[in-house]
Amino acid sequence: MGPLIPNGVIPAEWDSIIAILIGIVFGFVLEASGFSSSRKLAGVFYGYDFAVLKVFFTAALVSLIGMYYMDYLGYVDITQMYVHPTYLWGAIVGGVIMGAGFVAGGFCPGTSLCAVAIGKIDAIVYVVGIMIGVFIFSELYFLFQPIYEGSFMGNVTLVDSFGVNPYWFIFIFTIVGILLFAISDKIRAKVKKIFY
Amino acid sequence: MVKKKTAKFLAFRYKILALIFVILAGGLVLLPKYEKHEGIKSEELLSNIISPERYISTDKLAHKLINQDPSYLLIDVRDEESYTKYTLPNAVNIPLAKLLDEDFEMFLNQKQYNVVLFSNDNFYADQAWVLCNRLGYKNLNVLKGGINQWYKTIINPEKPLENMPAEAFELYTFRKAASMYFGVAYPEQYKTATVAKKEPAKKVITVKKKKKAPAEGGC
Amino acid sequence: MKELEKTKRISIASTLFILIILIAVLSYKRPKHLYKANSKITLEKMISNDYFVSLDEINNPDYVLIDVRSQFEFEKGHLENALNIYAPEILSDDNTAVFEELKEKNKTAILYGKNPNDVNAPFMLLYQLGYDNLKILTVENSYNENKLITKNTEIEKSVADVNAFIAESIKKASINSDKEVVVKKVVKKVITVKKKKKAPAEGGC
Numbered sequence: 001m002g003p004l005i006p007n008g009v010i011p012a013e014w015d016s017i018i019a020i021l022i023g024i025v026f027g028f029v030l031e032a033s034g035f036s037s038s039r040k041l042a043g044v045f046y047g048y049d050f051a052v053l054k055v056f057f058t059a060a061l062v063s064l065i066g067m068y069y070m071d072y073l074g075y076v077d078i079t080q081m082y083v084h085p086t087y088l089w090g091a092i093v094g095g096v097i098m099g100a101g102f103v104a105g106g107f108c109p110g111t112s113l114c115a116v117a118i119g120k121i122d123a124i125v126y127v128v129g130i131m132i133g134v135f136i137f138s139e140l141y142f143l144f145q146p147i148y149e150g151s152f153m154g155n156v157t158l159v160d161s162f163g164v165n166p167y168w169f170i171f172i173f174t175i176v177g178i179l180l181f182a183i184s185d186k187i188r189a190k191v192k193k194i195f196y
Numbered sequence: 197m198v199k200k201k202t203a204k205f206l207a208f209r210y211k212i213l214a215l216i217f218v219i220l221a222g223g224l225v226l227l228p229k230y231e232k233h234e235g236i237k238s239e240e241l242l243s244n245i246i247s248p249e250r251y252i253s254t255d256k257l258a259h260k261l262i263n264q265d266p267s268y269l270l271i272d273v274r275d276e277e278s279y280t281k282y283t284l285p286n287a288v289n290i291p292l293a294k295l296l297d298e299d300f301e302m303f304l305n306q307k308q309y310n311v312v313l314f315s316n317d318n319f320y321a322d323q324a325w326v327l328c329n330r331l332g333y334k335n336l337n338v339l340k341g342g343i344n345q346w347y348k349t350i351i352n353p354e355k356p357l358e359n360m361p362a363e364a365f366e367l368y369t370f371r372k373a374a375s376m377y378f379g380v381a382y383p384e385q386y387k388t389a390t391v392a393k394k395e396p397a398k399k400v401i402t403v404k405k406k407k408k409a410p411a412e413g414g415c
Numbered sequence: 416m417k418e419l420e421k422t423k424r425i426s427i428a429s430t431l432f433i434l435i436i437l438i439a440v441l442s443y444k445r446p447k448h449l450y451k452a453n454s455k456i457t458l459e460k461m462i463s464n465d466y467f468v469s470l471d472e473i474n475n476p477d478y479v480l481i482d483v484r485s486q487f488e489f490e491k492g493h494l495e496n497a498l499n500i501y502a503p504e505i506l507s508d509d510n511t512a513v514f515e516e517l518k519e520k521n522k523t524a525i526l527y528g529k530n531p532n533d534v535n536a537p538f539m540l541l542y543q544l545g546y547d548n549l550k551i552l553t554v555e556n557s558y559n560e561n562k563l564i565t566k567n568t569e570i571e572k573s574v575a576d577v578n579a580f581i582a583e584s585i586k587k588a589s590i591n592s593d594k595e596v597v598v599k600k601v602v603k604k605v606i607t608v609k610k611k612k613k614a615p616a617e618g619g620c
Contacts, residue, residue: 061217061221062432065217065220065221065224066436068224069220069224069436069439069440070439072224072227073439073440073443074443075439167224167225167227168225170221170224170225171218171221171222171224171225173221174217174218174220174221175218175221177217178214178217178218181210181214206426209425209426213425213429216429216433220436235450235454238447238448238449238450238506238540238543238544239447239448239506241540242503242505242506242537242540243503245502245536245537245539245540246502246503246536246537278573281576281578282576282577282578292458292461292462293458293462295458296454296455296458315571316571316572316573316574317532317570317571317572318532319531319532319535319570319571320571322532322535322536323461323535323539326535326536326539326540327454327457327458327461327539330450330454330543331454342571343573343577344572344573344574344575346577347574347575347577347580348574351577351580351581352575352580378581379581379585380580380581380584380585381581381584381585381587381588381589382584382588383587383588
């Protein structure tokens with residue numbers, strides 16, 4: 001049956017409308033769970049709040065497990081799912097830059113827009129900074145192009161590149177995730193409490 | 197008292213949730229595996245198979261070809277040798293062995309044309325049809341009787357006997373005219389006038405490749 | 416108290432999550448007949464052409480004849496020791512049990528019908544469902560004065576060389592008349608289809 005759009009259950013013209021609806025819900029949930037606060041976000045790096053890590057990891061686990069159950073039961077064809085293409089070095093360099101920006105500014109691109117929506121001045125400055133970064137990147141694209149388009153690995157997932165059984169992979173991934181939560185809780189207990 | 201109990205129970209809530217996760221993930225590992233179903237349900241395939249709906253008669257096809265109906269696309273599933281020897285006008289050659297090649301998928305899995313599969317008889321064409329039908333391809337037809345029937349009815353139609361009904365004669369006239377269209381010459385054709393032998397135009401068919409635009413997303 | 420408020424939300428969410436999974440699992444109906452051979456394997460089998468049996472080979476103790484015509488036709492006349500399984504009912508429980516049994520006993524089921532084209536599709540269906548102990552009897556059955564006549568036939572035999580026939584007819588016609596055959600060429604027709612291309616939407620967090 002699914003995925004719904006590639007199989008024509010929902011016409012492709014609805015793409016943007018659905019995207020807007022999902023975006024609204026996503027933004028609402030981000031704001032409602034306090035992710036528009038840069039102190040909460042930066043807490044992951046200073047060790048006093050691991051909500052971001054827990055939320056995103058849990059979301060990944062829920063969707064992963066749910067998707068594979070749906071695939072098993074025949075509701076969704078997992079092979080038809082879109083997998084984001086991997087450019088290895090581009091991803092690594094980009095990840096480091098984004099991480100640095102995350103620690104320094106206290107927002108990730110999505111949450112910064114969320115914070116702009118509730119009128120935070122630091123977030124507005126942050127978004128302007130993003131735009132300047134985008135501008136510089138576009139202007140100097142010819143310099144970055146080899147790294148941006150280099151070491152292309154195709155639309156691969158971890159399961160593909162390791163060649164392991166996806167079900168075992170999910171099981172191990174779940175346990176790793178839960179261990180991570182436990183460890184992060186331990187760290188938080190040791191770090192001095194910060195009220196924000 | 198009850199509240200206290202639930203509070204005590206709920207103190208473990210994160211552990212319980214983690215446990216649910218592990219159980220669900222473990223369930224995926226333990227679930228019995230089976231071969232993935234590819235294509236439509238077998239019951240549906242059976243009902244498609246036994247229905248004669250897929251067949252198109254040679255008369256109807258000849259009619260469509262003469263009127264140059266642009267919505268019809270002919271596919272010859274015989275090998276290349278037979279294809280070069282004789283084929284129906286404008287037919288595309290997809291040998292049965294190469295049916296599932298990716299290059300040919302755009303001819304079979306599309307919505308623009310009524311595809312007519314044919315071979316010498318309809319045996320191989322039927323096989324191609326069953327395979328494609330299982331994969332859920334639409335708009336596919338099979339030429340009933342294949343080239344043999346085409347030869348018997350259109351290229352070399354049998355003259356009806358005197359005692360046959362008028363319809364038989366009408367059909368014969370149509371078939372004879374059709375055979376002239378497809379290149380057969382008759383002696384009496386030249387007594388009246390020089391009727392031009394029309395060579396059916398070779399149709400260049402470009403079928404658009406179905407490309408699924410992936411929806412991208414992030415974080 | 417605040418602690419309880421917080422847990423309420425979590426428990427509601429987790430209950431819903433489990434409920435959805437339960438509903439999905441319970442509403443799932445496993446297909447009764449599962450394909451065992453995928454399209455590629457089936458195609459390879461089909462072009463291997465090793466699934467035909469001719470009439471003189473059927474006196475093999477391992478062969479079981481199966482007639483896929485309707486019961487009426489079957490009673491009118493059938494081959495000796497043949498079983499009747501009407502093609503549209505081939506997936507009913509009784510009939511699949513027959514095939515299952517034959518497979519277990521390592522016997523080969525020989526399918527036949529009015530002609531090979533008739534059994535072709537049922538044969539392919541059964542093959543894809545994993546019954547690989549099947550063969551097709553290449554015979555044509557007809558009736559003469561209510562007696563069944565079974566003849567061997569050849570699959571996909573070309574009856575005539577159409578090109579030669581056309582050339583012959585032109586030659587014959589041009590003998591009868593001394594006028595030349597004018598060949599009119601029709602202009603090539605090119606059909607182009609517009610390519611619809613959608614720019615993929617990019618997104619990020």
